[in-house]
Amino acid sequence: MTRTIVDIPAAQLVEIDRLCKLMGISRAEAVRRALATFADGHVDVTPEAFGLWSSHGARVDPAEGPTVGPAVRSDDSAPRRSRRP
Template identity: 35%
Template structure:
């Protein structure tokens, strides 16, 4: 798929410099950056999914307990 994006001049210059150093085309540099960003996003979601499922209190009790700390 082809897509058009607008980049600020400073970002485009940095991208071009890094791609030149690594022997990549601008398009390949952007593909690699997007792939890395997407992989990172998946890791964040998977690492927190169900994090609180084994808590003994229900959500309302937990909320009340946390808010009670503000009163002190």
């Protein structure tokens, strides 16, 4: 297991210690659980999202990123650039 140093505000540390004592776990275990919850909640949904549009010509190229085929664009409209200066 890799070790790391994390700065935690004093007020938050007091609350973490209180919860750890109540749950019977160490600070390290609390941090591991928090990181697991954080990582599980942030999965990459890009491939699935573009899969919804695949029947319309949209695709995700690993080198170029997402593209939209002509079936999705109206007639012969080209991608527009922002008019902001």
